[in-house]
Amino acid sequence: MDVRPAMLLSRVGSGIIDIATYGIVGLVFVLLGLQLTTNEAQLSVVVVVAMALVMLILPTTVETLTRGVSVGKFATGIRIVRDDGGPVRFRQAFVRALVGTVEVWVTFGSAAVITSLVNRRGKRLGDLLAGTYAARVRGSEMPLQPLLMPPDLERWAQQADIRRLPDQLAVHARVFLSRTGTLQPQARVQAAYALAAAVEPYVAPPAPWGTNPERFLAAVLVARRDREYTTAVRRQERELFEAERMRELPYGITDYA
Helix, strand or coil, rough: CCCCEHHHHHHHHHHHHHHHHHHHHHHHHEEEEEEEEHHHHHHHHHHHHHHHHHHHHHHHHHHHHHHHHCCCHHHEEEEECCCCEEECCCHHHHHHHHHHHHHHHHCCHHHHHHHHHHCCCCHHHHHHHHHHEEEEECCCCCCCCCCCHHHHHHHHHHHEEECCHHHHHHCCCHHCCCCCHHCCCHHHHHHHHHHHHHHHHHEEEECCCCCHHHHHHHHHCCCCHHHHHHHHHHHHHHHHHHHHHHHHCCCHHHCCC
């Protein structure tokens, strides 16, 4: 499932902060280099290294180590993620920084802004080549609607053997069901059938023929939720009972203290 893309204003603000931060680092590097250089050739090397540090090395290193966060992105509450919502790696960070040397630094960000305006997810050229986009990580939480068991599937769900779903699959299904009203009809149908097909191997017997995939997902998630809650309650009661027995004196000896 998609994480909500960041707004253009947030991305621009993040870029300005990052450029200022990296620029300060580059300026400090050049000033230190001036203390060590003795001729123009050495100074030229220092300037070239500073430019590579500011435009390529630092952005790549920071986004790789922080999984898509920089000073500007942290300040504006956004993060760079892969198209599948996962954290970026070195390859994606390097491609973004490499393209950014022209897209951001040479064109003063104009190319990035224009590309972001025409892209549905607000991607710049570096994001298109790297397979990433800027996602909101603060202020983007949407309340999830409570899931209810579909009445027509309640009896089936009680008798079905429903194994534990992989965490990522369960989250995708849960988020999908909470945002069906915001999806285009075709995308909603495709996502529903894809998620139902992914969940079906964990359920036996399958749901009745012709069951709506969204109702199937809701029934599975509600059944798993209720069963896990019941298991947790029983485990807690058993632990409390065993702890109480451990506190009792052995062999029925009365404590007269």
